[in-house]
Amino acid sequence: MWISILGLLLGISLGLLTDVQIPPEYASYLSIAVLASLDTLFGGIRAHLQQVYDDKVFVSGFFFNIVLAAGLAFLGVHLGVDLYLAAIFAFGVRLFQNIAVIRRLLLAKWTEKRG
Amino acid sequence: MPKRNDRKSISKSIIFSLVFLVLGFIMAYSYSLSNQREAENDFSGGTFFEQKEQYRKELIEQQERNKELREELSGKQGAVQEFERSVTDGEEDYTAYAREAEELRRFLGLVPVKGSGLKVTLQDGDYSADYVNPNDYIVHESHVFQVINELYISGAEAIAVNGQRIHGNSNIVCTGPVIMVDGVQHPAPFTIEAIGSPDVLTASMQLAGGVQDQLVNDNIIVTLDEGLDIRMPALLSE
Secondary structure (H helix, E strand, O other): OOOHHHHHHHHHHHHHHHHOOOOOHHHHHHHHHHHHHHHHHHHHHHHHHHHOOOOHHHHHHHHHHHHHHHHHHHHHHOOOOHHHHHHHHHHHHHHHHHHHHHHHHHHHHHHHHHH | HHHHHHHHHHHHHHHHHHHHHHHHHHHHHHHHHHHHHHHHHHHHHHOOOHHHHHHHHHHHHHHHHHHHHHHHHHHHHHHHHHHHHHHHOHHHHHHHHHHHHHHHHHHOOOOOOEEEEEEEEEEOOOOOOOOOOOHHHHOOHHHHHHHHHHHHHHOOOEEEEEEEEOOOOEEEEEEEEEEOOEEEOOOEEEEEEEEEOOOHHHHOOOOOOOHHHHHHHOOOOEEEEEEEEEOOOOOOOO
């Protein structure tokens, strides 16, 4: 567990220390990637709470979703369609759903423990 | 079996750390990027007018500083003169040198001067239908040159154009309807003041076929005021 926290800290410090400039039109890809990774993370937590968690699904979903979201946004920019809005919408909705499910599961567990 | 389990957990934690590394990197990078953008916005958020205002403020500050420095300089010059005067009082030998220095300084325009002299005013000629080209009846910088040179030749000790002292390195440039004396624009009419013997200066200006005649030929209105008490500022005052 601690090694993953180390990885998180390392990633944060790397991200803060990098001062590579990217053009502003690519910044939206980054925001979509953030959303996708957050969505996958909460999905993983939910799956873990529902005891259907699988390593491979989580890891592959994490990277695949990031790449897919960025690719979709890229495609959208080149086609003149705001496809990144679709990605933001989809991931946003799923993020809230996942968080809602997690909350319910945690609440159920808590009441079980007390009761 | 426990060995295999160990290996599995190690590989699992490595994968997790990789995932978290990517996550942390993306989030931190996007955070720093948006921060940067905000800072840039702050910088370029100043509109053109604000920038102009800022530059103006800086300019004013510089000018104030210049003024302070100038005052300091004139104070120091006064101290030097005081010192020279005390030397003059003390030792007779240095009197001549100090006087010469004083005189040279007056020529260089470093000290304010006053005295009697001649005031020449050059004014554009009246518009006349006879002349198609307005250049034929306005004062040009060459006319100002002529007057200044004539005054210097006839022994003027100090000359000022529209109240601005002329020194050894002065330049007068024609820039359209105005002339620039050392970078300061002056419009017509031009008042050229010279300190010296008024009689001599006036006589030299009024020589037959001399400067005044030439200027009048160029349709310029020339006015001579002699014997006035003329005061000139030091060169350093802006």
